[in-house]
Amino acid sequence: MTISTLRQSRIQAAIDECARNVRVYQQKMKNGDPEFTMDIIQEQIQTMIRLRKELKTINNQEVESDTSSKAMSYQESENQDNQEAEWNGPDKSAEDRVNVMDSWVLQTDSKLDNIEKSIKKVEQSRSNANMLMSRRNTTTYVNEACRVERKHVQADESSKALSDRASTLIASNRKDAENGQNGKSEGITQLTAGELGENALYLNETQKLRDELTQLRATLEETDNKSFEIEREFSCTKRLLLKEQERFRDAESDRKKLHVEMSTLRECISRLEAEKLNLEALVDGKTCELAGLKTDLKKSFQASSAAQLENEKRFGLVRESERRLEEECFRLRTEITEMTRSNTANGHIVETLEKQLGETQEVLTLANAAKEDVQDKLATLHKQKLVEMSEKEKALERARTAESSLKLVSTELHTVKAHLCSMEDTHKVSSRKHASIETELGDLRKKVTAQELMLKKSGVSLHEANEELKEARANVQKHKTLVQSTKQTACDKTSEMDRIRKQLTRVQTELASAVSNNRDNARNSQQAKETIKSLRQELRQAREEVIALTTKNSNLESTSSKLADDLKTKVNSNAQLSKEVEELKHYRTALSVVILVFTSVLLCSIMK
Incomplete structure (x- = not known):
């Protein structure tokens, strides 16, 4: 290679x-x-x-x-027969076919470019149509249509009201005319004429608005029709692109086959040229032998001119034998040419059968490869189905655990809320106690200051006052410690309440996440069901393809068996022909030996 x-x-x-x-x-x-x-596909x-x-x-x-190599070989070779022209004929036709296929490939390339351009134009027109549809669906368009409809309704209502008013005025005018009040009726008729003019204007405006609505609806229908035509053109161009791609693939396969045929034809030409050279060498050897025999005979006739008259009968016999030998050589040459022709024909038949067998083998390999691909696809689909089923089961388990955790969290949330309410009640009670203790402490301080002032004024002994002060201070200290303990408990309660609030917020977030996970699991289960449906459909299609490929494979095997039988028969016929050629070669060698013996005997008799 x-x-x-x-x-x-x-x-x-x-x-x-x-x-x-x-x-x-x-x-x-x-x-x-x-x-x-489409851009990725175009790339x-x-x-x-x-x-x-x-x-x-x-x-x-x-x-x-x-x-170029062929031209050099042909320049070196001197003699060319009509057979070479016949052998070069199919090669030239195959080259022409290859050139035609190349030109067709270029044409298909240009067609593909044109189709891609048309696809781009269709996509552009489709985007423009989508833009127009989006503009149509905007709020301004809707508001304008609503405004036009409202004007239309108002104009209809005003026209009805004015027509009713005109009829009432006409009736009142008739009554006034009957009663003799003509002046008032003239004024009323003038007013009705003015209102009727306004009514006519309103009617004209409503007619214009209706015309605009009809025009807008017509344009909308035209744009819808255009978008539908554009989509239809897009689908047509897409189908054309697929057809061109299929034709391109067929042309590529034909081109490969033609290249294979050209290579086989070149091999046949080289083999036939070698056989031709061998046959020409044999014919040249025989002609050289005949020329040598003729020269020897002429020399012997010139040397034995005296004995020529005596041996005329023998010389006549020699001429007759020479003529017979020439006829035999001519017959052998014709037989050799016929055998070469039959050999070439059999070689062509064998080559065509080999080509057909190779093509069937290639088709069989392709079918086997397609079968293996389908089996691989089925295995992968089965694996994907198992994986998706396991994922679905896991999602269901997660959903169940999420539901159970959701129930637990809801119970914990209720307990936490109750505990929080109790803590808030205790905090309120403790805050009330703290306020009462602080008021009592303030009262004690006031009492202590009042007692100190009274002691100073009354002049009581300082020892007693100090003892009373110590007792008061001890009571104050007890109240302070009590206040600090209540403050500490209040702080603890507030910190615990904050912690419980944080826990409550965390539980609420977990609850929201569990709800969202439950929704996601439900969505995933729905998607899994849809994917299972699609996989089942793909599995059915794959089974149908496998059945079609098996039928095709059986047909190809039957055709291959038939071709193998034909090839065996052709091989047997070729073996028989080769045996006949070997027998003819043996006959030719025996004839050459007989000719040499006869010529030697004749020369000996002439020399005697």
């Missing part, structure tokens, strides 16, 4: 990978996956076109190198 063939195989593998990616992306785009857009198509152009240039270079 040369470097060019390796490069060709790599480029072909890259082209197949791009085509596979395009199919996968189109399938995902049809399924509604937002990650895969893959552009890379595929570029790789095909590179493969084409490599093939053209190989063809040019082959043609």
